[in-house]
Amino acid sequence: MKHITEQSIEEEGMQKDMQQEPQPEPTLTDESTVLQPSLFGTPAIIREPPNALETPFPPLVRTHPLTAQSSLAACVIPYQQELLLRGKSNYTVTCFLSDLKMFSDYMDHDTPVGRITKEHLADWLMNLKFGTKGQTSTPKKMPAPKTMSRRVTFLKNFFSWLAHEGVICEDPSASLVLERPLPPLPQLLFADEVQRLLDAASADARCHCLIYLILHTGLKKEEVMGLQVQHVDLSEPQAPTVTIHFAASTGKQHRERKLALPAQFTDIFKEYQRKYRITHEVFPCTDRNLNYILARAVKAANIKKRVTLQLLRDIFAVEQLRSGLPPESLREKLGLSDEAWLESREKYRRLAFPK
Numbered sequence: 001m002k003h004i005t006e007q008s009i010e011e012e013g014m015q016k017d018m019q020q021e022p023q024p025e026p027t028l029t030d031e032s033t034v035l036q037p038s039l040f041g042t043p044a045i046i047r048e049p050p051n052a053l054e055t056p057f058p059p060l061v062r063t064h065p066l067t068a069q070s071s072l073a074a075c076v077i078p079y080q081q082e083l084l085l086r087g088k089s090n091y092t093v094t095c096f097l098s099d100l101k102m103f104s105d106y107m108d109h110d111t112p113v114g115r116i117t118k119e120h121l122a123d124w125l126m127n128l129k130f131g132t133k134g135q136t137s138t139p140k141k142m143p144a145p146k147t148m149s150r151r152v153t154f155l156k157n158f159f160s161w162l163a164h165e166g167v168i169c170e171d172p173s174a175s176l177v178l179e180r181p182l183p184p185l186p187q188l189l190f191a192d193e194v195q196r197l198l199d200a201a202s203a204d205a206r207c208h209c210l211i212y213l214i215l216h217t218g219l220k221k222e223e224v225m226g227l228q229v230q231h232v233d234l235s236e237p238q239a240p241t242v243t244i245h246f247a248a249s250t251g252k253q254h255r256e257r258k259l260a261l262p263a264q265f266t267d268i269f270k271e272y273q274r275k276y277r278i279t280h281e282v283f284p285c286t287d288r289n290l291n292y293i294l295a296r297a298v299k300a301a302n303i304k305k306r307v308t309l310q311l312l313r314d315i316f317a318v319e320q321l322r323s324g325l326p327p328e329s330l331r332e333k334l335g336l337s338d339e340a341w342l343e344s345r346e347k348y349r350r351l352a353f354p355k
Helices: 012-017 074-084 090-107 118-130 146-163 191-201 205-217 221-226 264-276 287-300 309-322 327-334 338-352
Strands: 033-036 044-047 242-246 258-260
Touching: 033 118, 074 090, 074 146, 074 205, 090 118, 118 146, 146 327, 191 287, 205 221, 205 287, 205 309, 221 287, 221 309, 221 338, 287 309, 309 327, 309 338, 327 338
Parallel strands: none
Antiparallel strands: 033 044, 242 258
């Protein structure tokens, strides 16, 4: 299973979690017909598509219906399939399965899910945060607040799923409080600094296209890197658009979207296309090169603040909120999952409307 590396994970324990091997998937031929159980109901027959990479199904594995007496170990494959069916990214699936393994190691893999209480969950979280009483070895490094927050999110996701499916009568995670750490706010550019940056960028068609694009769409770096010329629609010069696509293997098709840009982008893109003769990728370079391109423009504009591609995305988000765009519409424009939006929403609210 391929995980997404855009989010940086500094905490050492999380790095070890991410190294866990994924669950094996069955080998299927183009003509295979697989019995896919709805995890708690009547099975259905699903035919494997001719090209599983282009039209993927979640892993199709035979499982028995779960009950309150089912062990934590028995929940792994059904939970994995549930996450994939709900469109979770490979990164999220990998993290949550890693957390499930850690929790199972703590509780014992054979523990029936119906016997797990909120006290067990609290004890596990305390053990992760502070270690076991009486330890004589060197204390382990305390997990980062963001890592602890994610593990609480996992518990609430996993046990609410079991409760919703009727496997357990009561959700032991319902009373857990999710305390998300507030990261330091970035220092945004003032309007005159943004204009200076655009003026400096206009000296190079590629730089101008890059900066203008992100300032008016809020694309992530990975989305910029994946943008193809065919995804840019200039058929209506006064209303150009870009469509964000994801490879089927990433599991992010639910984040695909079309974004409108100002009419000025049409001339900017055509000039870039003419000078650099791009035919396939819009930016046929490495993500590090994109950083260099931006850094040169920042230096030429004599801006002393730290300016990154992420900051340009933040500027876009804040301007959208200030213009009256509803938060949920902004989430869709940014292509954020529900989990990522919980943190980003508060950040953008604080930036757009400081007290």
